[in-house]
Amino acid sequence: MEAFGEPELCFPQLLNASCVKPKRSPFEAVLTYILVSSISLLTAFLNLLVIVSISHFKQLHTSTNLLLLSLAVSDFLLAPLLPFQIMLLNGCWFLGDLMCTLYHYVVYIITLASVGTMVLLSVDCYVAVCYPLHYSAKITRRRVKICVCLCWICSVIFQSLILMKNLQQPGRYNSCIGECVIVINFIAGLADVTFSFIIPITAIIVLYMRVFVVAVSQARAMRSHIAAVSQRSTKVTAKNSEWKAARTLGVVVFAFLMCFCPYYCVSLTGKDNMNASSAAFIIILSYSNACLNPMIYALFYPWLRKSVKLILTFKILQPDSCEANLL
Template sequence: MDKNYRQNITVQYCFPDNNSSCRKELHTPTNLLILSLAAVDLLVGLIVMPVKIMELIDSCWYLGKLGCCILLVINGILLSASLCNLVFIAVDRYIAVTDPLLYSTKITVCKMSMMIILGWSFCLLFAIMYFYFNDNLLPSQISTRCYGECVVSVKFFWVIVDLVVFFLTPCSVILVLYSIIFNVARRQARTVRAVKNGASKKHGAKLSSPSETKAAKTLGIVIFVYLACWIPFYVTSLSVESVTSASIVWAVFGWLLYINSSVNPLIYAIFYPWFRKSAKYILSCRIFESSSSRFNLFPDRF
């Protein structure tokens, strides 16, 4: 046996009377990414969308200038973090599909946790810079025409910066990686079909297609929906020299961005039965039961 392989093997002992004797891996790197993306969608639904609905119905801001500044920063962080997570997911799936044998050594829970923290930190820093240089970060910087108004004015230079940093560059990376993933998945599907046909002729066995193919298609739909929601927003922002949130068009396309956060969980719920089952356990608070660690989300596999 190879020496390096033997060094990577860790022996763990379990004792029936001590549940803590075995270290249980509750999360994989991919699960952490899905959790981070779900956290973004949840925060948008709990914080941003209720306030925006209130503002849309009454067209008046009741939370003052400080509340306006805080919401702007939170909104900027969440929207940029959503795309950041999609980039990480694309990179994760690219490595998993193109180099599956070394995936567990290249992508670990610790490394992925650090990447997620760095991604959220970058989004926070960019949001602070973005609103500070557009005179929207501090209450003293916000100028309103009347009391009860929360209007964002963005300079055209920063529209271009935002377009490059948080749209063109990451979306180009995502599209390139997914084009490679789909090509690899197509080759894998052909191989599986060939093996399936051969096995069916010899033994009558039925083989399933790789789960990576389904994951790639699902995440590809997530990317498509994301682009469909964001492209109108940026096309509109490039049509004027100074963008203001008081515009009706801005409000309509801005809501497309919030709706995107609502669509992601629906996509996962449609394609993954385990996602629906886990959501049911969470919403019904059954995860707090002592037997929750033994819930089987994949009954067909056992």
């Protein structure tokens, strides 16, 4: 059809009522499919390792790990939804208006819950470093469970309000059959960007900056305290502490900004005249954060490397494997 200059339709039998497929090269289409599929499989695999590790081994049933478990669950639930993004990137949605709205609704809830859990992890890290003597009293498993439940409940309520009109009448903004469009007004979009990006990233930066300052001050205090004993060794210890705090702050903030900044900047400016390649890149980049989360928040922990080894070698199936010493 394209050889004769005619546009390719999503539903050829519907003629003028069908949407027109965007023009994309076969190489670009295959590359998009491979990237989305790879991110989906890797996201599911990595987060499943975290879920199994924390759920199975009793030694890992701590307050902090409950937050890691919530983050892994949200990212794991996102993984099977990523392949549906291929239809959106190809410009043709074949599952109907209701499924289109529900797809975006579920994805937005999971994404917001994931971002909220990252904020809770920042708070947990802040209390652990800045108030270590009060950590066990302030951060209990019961409080963490309540915070996690509230995070998910608030995500559901917030996205229900943001997408209310779309949920009441699915497909109301579609201009043709095969289109999957979700439209929110400027006020709702501003609220979405504020509560889903600006406030969370501000909280994360402020908390981790405070953690960094405290870590540096503690390293300097330690260096001053034992300078007379081993000056050379102390310099190395202090330097390692400073770099560890800086690396944690940098990885957390940079990964979050790298994945979500382009998406929310486009959402905030309201630019809808992007070409298909740019839109695909921004969407894939935002979803890749679900794949990066287990590597940032979990794979840096030594206990996860030990638990993954037990899982992949099937030693987890042995009796009393849940009592294994991983710390």
